[in-house]
Amino acid sequence: MNKNSYFHQNESIAGKAKSDAHILATVAGRFIGANPKHPPVYRIFRAEGFRRGADYRYEMDLALRWPKLEDGQFVYVWGKLWSDGETEHPFSVSCYSPVRILVNGTQAFASNLNDDVFPDRSSYFRAGLGKGWNHIVLEFVKTATGCGGKFGTGSIKGFPMHILAPAADRDGQEGWVYSSPQTAAWEVMPGAGEENGADAILDQWYPQMTWTPQEWSAGCFARIYGERRGQIAYAWTKLENRSPSMQTVRFTGEYQGLLTVYLNGAPVYERQEQPSAGPLDLIFPIPFGIHDLVVRSTCAGAAWGVSLEIKGGTGDAAVPVRRIAPYPVEGLRDGWLYAGPFSAEHAPPPSVITRMDAVFGPDGERTFWRADMPGARIRPYLENAIYGKWNYPLGVTLYGILRTGEELKDPHYTNYAADHIEQCTSLHAYSVWDQEQYESPGVNHQLALIDSLDDCGSFGAAMLEAHKLRALTGAEAAAERIAHYISLEQSRLEDGTLYRTRGTTDFMKDTVWCDDLYMSTPFLSKYYELTGDLAYLNDAAKQFLHYKKLMFIPELGIMHHVFDFKFGKGNGVPWGRGNGWVLFSLTELLAVMPAGHADRPALMAFFRELCQGYKRLQGTQGLWHQVLTDPQSYAETSCTSMFIYAFARGVRFGWLEEAAPYVEAVLKGWDGLTRYAIDKYGNVYGVCRGSGYSFNKLYYKDQLSWQLNDTHGIGIVLLAGIETMKLRKHVSALSG
Incomplete structure (x- = not known):
């Protein structure tokens, strides 16, 4: 086995597939087979139950539920959560009074003196879940500060979980059940064992189920x-x-x-x-x-x-x-x-x-x-892990599958991608109404609750591409919402640069990420195509020029990952995928930009500078590395795929004046992917997981690990393969 390969070379798809089309079909087919087209699950929701807020945590104010609750009394809240396998899940709780949280009968969290008197603070913890149903019980004690808390997911974007009622008479309903006030703590908790059903603990659970x-x-x-x-x-x-x-x-x-x-x-x-x-x-x-x-x-x-x-x-x-x-x-x-x-x-x-x-x-x-x-x-x-979900990695995944169907002339792939997207867009109007009614919509949460560019451009761009092939219900209304957010709601610097004034973590405050060029400009470019409004194209063009001023490293011809205004400098680390997003997105803009556009010469020069910088850093096996300037960091699949994609387009569209070195880089890169990063089953290896950022190169090299079949990389691999196929045809045609 080659030490730089992710698997034994006998398992490589390069040794099995006899054509690029075969490779594309294998990768796309594996993904589709692993993520079947299941619709959302419709459930009874009880208006009298606990509701999730916009942060997807349940509001459990037991002092309001039981106005005569006395200090020292206990109230128990019980629900169940399904897991497809053994995993560790993040949770978050804010305490109005002392609370213990048990998962499958084992204590996972107990509040401390600080938690109990700062109800606006959130405490985060992780708890192991087993395959199947997992029972979660919260034990609240009434004190002079109140009784209850807010409890739910610790990862709003990743897993906006919802709880199901555990009592048999409410089977299938969303939401918790809770007890009446109890004078003493329970020694045996519900859900701790098979024989320990709802009736064995308490005769009556709330909210009540019957009409008078x-x-x-x-x-x-x-x-x-x-x-x-x-x-x-x-x-x-x-x-x-x-x-x-x-x-x-x-x-x-x-x-x-x-x-x-x-x-x-x-x-x-x-x-x-x-x-x-x-x-x-x-x-x-x-x-x-x-x-x-x-x-x-x-x-x-x-x-x-x-x-x-x-x-x-x-x-x-x-x-x-x-x-x-x-x-x-x-x-x-x-x-x-x-x-x-x-x-x-x-x-x-x-x-x-x-x-x-x-x-x-x-x-x-x-x-x-x-x-x-x-x-x-x-x-x-939405209870599917993948299908029907709206998030930015799936945007590029579906874009790749959509293009695969077009290239292979096989509607199986295009229909799958378009159906996934339309499941989201057809429910867009409903999800906005659902959010107005209940704060936390059960579907499309990242579209209905847009709070960053991550929620916008990637999936939105794929949506507009699918909408070209067939009219998708709700797509234009969703696109209008996205355009409004990017243009009028997203934070910007004084010169119009898209900018993060806040984020899901403190370190995101006052930063500009090169990732955000992908989260915005491909959508703006395609929305210009849809509407003909040049303002969107102009905005996309200006973003690249603004970002270049902040993050371009001229001596290397590549980009910092992040510019941090807290320190007034770039972070000094050329992260592979972040740079890949820049070049990939620039090709999407140049492909639709009119030849006479005022910013085209500057953008074309920028494209060529970047291509020269990235070409110099290609590894000996054809792959680029997680930290582009560090060949000891792992070979990273998603950035490799984006450089292949952009180089191939640059040659085909005549943007690169000296084509031969880039043709060689594309073929060498695709050969490296198919030999070292894609196995015979269509599994994709070496894709960096979703990132934070750091000024420390070792964060990217050692902590920001790769994952198997990560959705940040599957679609990009497909797009790289498609562009390689097109390049082969293009060069063959030129050579006669």
Whole structure:
């Protein structure tokens, strides 16, 4: 085995694949196979439960829940969290009073004297999770300072976790359960063992689950929405006929309020006159398959509702028709979803009500589905590790897969990337509404809660590329939001340079990162293409010139990773991927910039300077290194791929005046990747994990380790392979 390879050379894809196209298909195929196209999971969310704030921590103020809580009493909060494997997870807690936190029965955190009297402070800790369900219990003690705290994820961007209810009668619902005040601490904790279920610890958990007898008698719409005379609400379920023949089915029940019953959008029963209450007896045919049954009802009094049950047909004794949930919603018990109330003039038609990706009604009446239990809302939660997630590494990953499909003329790849992106964009309007309602949206959290360039340009650029191939639902609204953030909300220096005045950690304050050229300028370039507004292109161009002034190292022809205004200097370390982002992004800008643009000569000169600097630092195996100037640092795959990509484009588009050295650098680099960094299964090695920054080179060399199949590198590898293929064709055509 070569000491500089990540695996035995017999496992290299270079020894197995006979073409670049084969390599691309293997890498992209492995990623797609590992991350299937699963939609969000829809769950019952209890409005009376603990809500997550914008920091994705749950607000657990038990003194408000139990106003008569006495000093020295205990309250217990219990939830469960799924993990796909054994891992260590970061958590954060702020304490209103003493708290102990137990994970699977083992204490993971106990507050100290400082924690207990500084409720605005956050304490961070890590706890081991096992594969499967992990039970988390918080023990709060009431004191004169209060009782409770805020608890949740310690990594908002990485894992905005949500908790599920552990009690059997709430299976599938999002949220915690909590106890009544307890006079003594529990010796046995819930969830500590298989035999230790909810009922074994406590008979009653809160929030309560049942309607009062009075609410139950008022009808489903009245107990969910109250008395809303003249307003309209919908109930939706589905019918499944498993018989290949038409079945005539009878439904019986009761109604309060004016109503119309629809099957697949066509009315099959109507009651729009007095009396507005009474028994129901409906008979209509049901063909084979699954069908939407929708009830539209208008409130005419204090009682308002409908109930329908299948009682049998006119022929067969056993009718093969059953009622099923209209959509898979975890925690749903009775198979009905409810939407409303709407004013008569704004009620949506039955033909558009049967959907799960959009809110209903105009401003002031917008709403989403509810269930027939106290405070039960329906919300989507993204529970996939990768598919359907919006973040910047996935932006470049999907860009690479999208381009792979185009190059191989295989819609399997382009559709996968576009479908992932559209799962995000189609829920954009919903997620903004969800954030307005609940502070922490269950999907698209980085798009709905944009607070940095990381949330914008990378995924946004991939989105606009996919939108060129097919119109994506919600893409242009999402792009408008991103453009507004970059142009009008992101912090800038006086000259307009994009700038970090704050960050997720203190050391990010008052810094400029070369990474941010990728998080902004490719999107700005593509948004210029979409809108024709030259202001976006001009902004992108100025960013490169501003960043050059701050971070270019002229004697090396490469870039500092970060300029820190706290010290008034660059950090002195030419990190590989940071430099790769600069050159990659510059090619994206130059590719769309008009030939006569005023800044093009300066940008072209900058591109050539950078290419010369990077070419000099290519390693003997064709790969560039984690610290570009230190050949003892590990060979890093993502920066290697970006230099290949940019050099190849520079040759193809005629930007590099002396092509031959760069053609050799591209071919040598691609050969190095396929021999030393990509194995025969399409696994990608040697991609540096997400970084912080330091003035210490050893941070990048020794602490900032590489990861297998990191999404910072997969798409870039694909793009490098595509550009290598195009370069081969280009040079062959020129040589005749």
